[in-house]
Amino acid sequence: MIDRSHIGREFGVHTAEIEKGRLRFFAKATGETNPIYFDEDAAKAAGLPTLPAPPTFLFSMDMEVPDPFEILAIMDIDLGKILHGNQEFTYHKDVYAGDSISFKSTVTDIFDKKGGALEFVVKKTSATNQHGDVVAEMTRTIVVRNG
Amino acid sequence: MPNVTFASVNVGDVIPALTKDEITRTTLSLFAGASGDHNPIHIDIDFARKAGMKDVFAHGMLSMAYLAQTVTNWVPQTALRSYGVRFSAITHLKDRITCSGEIIEKFEENGETRVRLKLQAANQDGEVKLVGEAVVALP
Numbered sequence: 294m295i296d297r298s299h300i301g302r303e304f305g306v307h308t309a310e311i312e313k314g315r316l317r318f319f320a321k322a323t324g325e326t327n328p329i330y331f332d333e334d335a336a337k338a339a340g341l342p343t344l345p346a347p348p349t350f351l352f353s354m355d356m357e358v359p360d361p362f363e364i365l366a367i368m369d370i371d372l373g374k375i376l377h378g379n380q381e382f383t384y385h386k387d388v389y390a391g392d393s394i395s396f397k398s399t400v401t402d403i404f405d406k407k408g409g410a411l412e413f414v415v416k417k418t419s420a421t422n423q424h425g426d427v428v429a430e431m432t433r434t435i436v437v438r439n440g
Numbered sequence: 441m442p443n444v445t446f447a448s449v450n451v452g453d454v455i456p457a458l459t460k461d462e463i464t465r466t467t468l469s470l471f472a473g474a475s476g477d478h479n480p481i482h483i484d485i486d487f488a489r490k491a492g493m494k495d496v497f498a499h500g501m502l503s504m505a506y507l508a509q510t511v512t513n514w515v516p517q518t519a520l521r522s523y524g525v526r527f528s529a530i531t532h533l534k535d536r537i538t539c540s541g542e543i544i545e546k547f548e549e550n551g552e553t554r555v556r557l558k559l560q561a562a563n564q565d566g567e568v569k570l571v572g573e574a575v576v577a578l579p
Contacts (some may be wrong), residue, residue, distance in 0.1 A: 320441065323509070327509070327512065339516070347511065347517070349508055354477045372480075373488075376527065379502065380525055382523045383522045
């Protein structure tokens, strides 16, 4: 069982740059066909300042740390036993190439189902841009298969 | 992009569906790199088998990115206020994901007219992989 004392644990702030090349790679990897996500001229023609970060991109930027699976190591969870259960985003400001986004995460809940066969770790993350504006909040639920 | 307005849509309207290419090992390799999720369970069959899986399987966030495209093909992303999904089943190699959405609520919030969409991603056999919701602001 995961130690419930990890509830409330906070992780250090880290910052990631939103890069055009990475946005184009993400667009390619997701089969994106809307050119505003990979062609800067198309983005500008659509009235945007430059390439936008697509809706789920901040999740990726939150993994831009030396060990994105640190949370698992801390809680003694096997990487091979996890699944993604839920993911939520709330958006407050648009994010574009050139922005610098800082991420701050907290473990908000740990619970189990099916007599402990499945355990759930909920992590909330706020994303703040270089102007100090909160651009988005993310909630990720990790499922651990103990069976 | 068609000019979608609050007045022009009704509860029960569906937004255009999107069917993606079949998921291959190449898809997963590219997405691992682009997304920064290097969990070997998605790209290394040896690791996946050791973890008790038959083969590698897709990142949930890949299908979540696909499902988001259904919304951003319909309205500009600047209209998106929230987006959430539950990953109800694992997406496997050779799955061909179709994403769909339906308006389930029209409401006002924070001085904006908004609609709530019910979203779903399913494979070629109709197996539901993701269910979710998005809220978008419409003029």
